[in-house]
Amino acid sequence: MNEIKTKGIVVSEMPIGENDKRIVIITKDKGKITVFARGARKTNSMFLAGSQLFCYGEYILYKGKSSSYNVKQIQIIESFHGIRKDIDLLAYGLYVLEFATFITQENVPNKPLMKLMLKTLQILVRKVIDYDLTMRIFELKAMSYIGYTPNVINCVNCGKQYDKYSFSIKLGGIVCKNCSDEQKYVIRINNSTIYTMRYILATSVEKLFSFQVNETIKYELTLIMKKYIEYHLNHKFKSLDFLLKL
Ligand SMILES: [Zn+2]
Structure with a gap:
């Protein structure tokens, strides 16, 4: 058998x-x-x-x-019985499942993604950090595991380093002042949001869910990740729309 x-x-x-x-x-x-x-x-x-x-x-x-x-x-x-008992928590948990299901292929293992999904659910149920920040960490890390790591090191268009950037959804990374003028879909991004994204991408899943950010960073991360995911995966997640209305 x-x-x-x-x-x-x-x-x-x-x-x-x-x-x-x-x-x-x-x-x-x-x-x-x-x-x-x-x-x-x-x-x-x-x-x-x-x-x-x-x-x-x-x-x-x-x-x-x-x-x-x-x-x-x-x-x-x-x-993860606790997730099903709390309606807010359930909404976040369902988004993790919907997202992971969409990006995982049948019969193709992705161990880092599996580990990330498990860790994210544990962080949610144990209420370690803010639910929304937990989701942004999950999204950015998951995108990087399937080959969509945004460039948050230097200008994705000209390669140079500057002290201020915007984020280009289409190019998938930060763009300098000179290059952002040529781009249509750019979003204002603070340096502290860029540092947060660098930290998320560079840190292992075990150590990742242990920081907090202010509301500005959270707002920018949410906006950027939502548009970045929609554009590159060409998909809107039903459970995310519900979450953003909570
Ligand atoms: Zn540039």
Whole structure:
């Protein structure tokens, strides 16, 4: 039997028939996979808790007839039960799942992204730092893991270093005064916001979620990341629109 054992996070769940469930898990070893959990909706099912949204666990799976898998065994590592109990927290958590699902490919593992997603959910549920800042860190780091690292070191157009910049969404980085005049979609950016972005990109996930920023930096980060993501991924996240209205 073609069996695999991998750690993963449940990013979506859908009821099938009367008692079963189809879940999508972002796993450490296989990327995004679809898994069938037989009987998972029965109250006495041993798959009940482990097949719920946000659950992080170790999954033993076997190959189904098509490209999907079936659950054989689930060992819950962290249920993130707290996220589902708080409506604000739930909104942030759902955005993390939606974002990660969108940028993860089926059967293509992305271990740094998986680690980032797990850490972000832990930071949210333990309320370590501001929820919005947590999201901006997650977004910027996640974008860098899939090849969209913005250049925040020197002017992305001419390569020179200056003491003031704007941010070009289209070019994907900071632009100097001379170059910003030629660009259409530029956003004003303070140096402290640039330093924050440099810090996020250069720091490991373990050490990352331990700083605070003022409202100006948070505002600029939110605006830049929203437009940067929309432009480069060519996608609007439904759960983000909801979050920005909170
Ligand atoms: Zn320039």
